[in-house]
Amino acid sequence: MTRYTSATPDDRREMLDAIGVDSPSDLFEQIPEPLRLGRPLALPDGMAEAEVYERLATLAERNADAEAQVCFVGAGMYDHYVPAIVDAITQRSEFLTPYTPYQPEISQGGLQVMFEFQTAMSELTGLPVSSAGLYEGPSSLASAGYLAIGATKRKRFVISRGVHPHSRETLRTYSVGYGAEVVEVGLEGGLTDAAALAEAVDGDTAAVFLQSPNFLGAVEDVEALGAAAKEHGALLVVACDPMTLGILKSPGECGADIALGEGQPLGNRLDFGGPSFGFFCATEEQIRRMPGRIAGETEDVDGRRGFVLALQTREQHIRREKATNNICTAQALNALGAMVHLAWLGRHGFRELGELLVRRTAYARERLAAVKGVDLLHTSPVAREFAVRLEAPVEKVLDRVAERGIAAGYPLGREYPEFEDGLLVAITERRTKAQIDALADALGAAISAERGSFVAPDTTKEPQVEGAA
């Protein structure tokens, strides 16, 4: 049994005397008798610290994590290498244990981190205004919908089927509350169908949502697709993977009004899906409609440089029902992890990492495409993730590959019934050439085994990607 309280029997006696009651239960008399529980909670008895550790370590061992398995699974969260200094800094009490910085004089550390983070995310996305961070990717996208309704006074969203299925579903969930309609535009050759998009956007459209690279890994021509939004006065909202922004043209440069996304690849663990953070950047025009905290630079009474929560008049604790969003507690510590990771990578390291991802992904794509029973799902350009089709049931192949200690990728079938045979394969700097080769071999062997006959590696197969050797 562990306790984090410190009141001794003597303390309790003195405190009760000062209050003027005999027992703590007198203080609970304001709860009407029938509503008092009157029995102990039906939960196990408390444990010693070592026992709790053992219990949780035993549960943890029953998970095949990215240390136990070679992880080619992505789909929005990636097994990147998080530098050691991220853990050291985010575990400091001074960052780990404060509340939201409501008292700026004693919160300059956290506020300056927010300001630095905003600067970094503005640089990455090419948009001048950044929030200090939201919950995670999909709910950030849904929040962009709320902003767009406020900005355009329209209630219709057009979203590409290339946007992460979790984001599309979250937007639909929120849109019931917003009273907004959601229209989906399909894919063609792995990319958003430009003609269908242009047709779907109209004068009632509040926002057009794209993702690049999209869920199938393909790099979209955001600038070209975005023209439909511009033509009709809808906001262009672009979800993006921050790890590709050292290489790909920024959403801002492509004409996006809002760029957002899942921040996990920057300095955050996989954590079975969270906590991570969502980033959210926009044009100056939207600054007073932004969701979440924003730090701003100012001065103290003696003229010292300092930072505060800026534009709080947008927020729920001031504006209540007229707030631009309901968000309060978000993910400040996770944003700190991202900032430290970005500073560690630095201007050149960040770009080099992006290049490494593109090259290893190209290699992996060619390598897998050469495997008998594996075909590319599309041949559009990719940055760090790509989709293939398997000529054997995906789930069974994944089980067989797992026996070799490899998580081969993300099966597309549940969310894209049209790609029931589809598999999404992600690359990080942790995935070595040898691991990629092992994946190719394992996939080949698994597919052959599933098809009931051993087939020798096919050395005559034509390359599927243009320019591939």
Next chain:
Amino acid sequence: MALTQTPMQAEKAQTIFEKSKPGRRAAAPPAAEVPEKPIEELIPSNLLRSEPPRLPEVAEPEIVRHYNRLSRRNFDLDSGFYPLGSCTMKHNPRLNERVAALPGHARLHPAQDPKRAQGALELMWLLQESLSEICGLPHVSLQPSAGSHGELAGLLLTRAYHADRGEQRTKVLAPDTSHGTNPASVTMAGFEVVKVATNERGGVEMDDLRAKIDADPDQVACLMLTNPNTLGLFDENIAEIASLIHEAGGTLYYDGANLNAVMGHSRPGDMGFDIVHVNLHKSFSQPHGGGGPGAGPIAVSDRIEPYLPRPQVVRREGSNGHGPSFDLDHERPKSIGRLRGFQGNFGVFVRSYAYILSLGGDGLAEASETAVLNANYLKARLAEGRAGERLPIAFDRHCMHEFVLSGKPMKRELGIATLDLAKRLLDFGFHPPTVYFPLLVDEALMIEPTETETKESLDAFADAVEQILAEAENDPELAKNAPYTTPVRRLDEVRATRRPVVRQQLS
């Protein structure tokens, strides 16, 4: 007070970008291992960026030093008393950080096949069961990311529940003492807020509630309530409130921000609530991280269950001698859908489950009891001497885990406002209480000491308040110009809103 600068004040704030110098770096690039083709051969050049983002160029030692120095410009719970009302700043056990960092948790991919993530799903299921017992409601979804996300979930559930019965109700009732997130969530969920007044005992004004319901009972979708409320008082009329709302056909939503007062003593489900959110970063010890992460699981009654977000963690009985297994159920036809990516803030679930295991059922009850004892003791201490005179309690009765004082007499008689008192407390090494909330108390100070504080720290806080009031009798300017010892002094917040500078200008 001598106005010489402290060393930290003398140090000019510099951002990591301002420490950048071309040619410096920390990370070394891993070897390519694969052919180093020009990027333009792999991705068309019109989709490529011409210049890399201007991230700082700094070596690792300087990054470490920069953020360590910044950290010292923060006040934190591990260093001092943090009686921030409604925020439940209780101790954050380090064990929880250790177990959350185990590779089986920290490096588990969220899309891992459930059969290879049985430990994680079982942990989630066990946490669901624990929260269900604590809240007195049979079903739990862990998905919402924070309290306000739980509120939005609860309101969308309410909407789905009514819609399924062929009703389109429009109004959500909430007391004037409610947290700001409540009305903000109501608007996002497409409802209209109807404010309910507070009575002289600090509870819901029953006549006003009846009037607001009777005005249009068919339009009452929901009542949102915090109990104990933001005044730290348990609403004695809760059973009647619940039956009025249920008779009108509405749902009853419990904002769990104040659950720390009643764990193991009273359960929202038994009070009649249909939907409850729990702030794991308050009652269940997840560190607040300077503004998150948190998590806001919801517990619901049977009638709300069909609409819960998907996927839902489920336990399946084993067959042929196998034990039970755990899975993610995506097939929930009446579900409101997803509220976010993947399964929720799992790392937070690990910490909170470790906390529940550590304390056990009796330990949770003891924690709440001590939280209430500490709050009432500090309230008694602040009812003495100058504080008793200048900072009267807003509603004079036993409180639960927090209480609200009014600085109105202090302002009138000494000329110092609640804000001045708060800023002067910084010089004494305390985080101030929540100020100017709830809105219905003039010059409010909302104080929540939590159960993990010693009697000595409560006494020291009460002594500091007394001393500040005493000095203000002689020299009110002292408080009005405070703080003096913090890394920066009072900041111009108006300017930061009128002419916002929200990023560093980079050359």
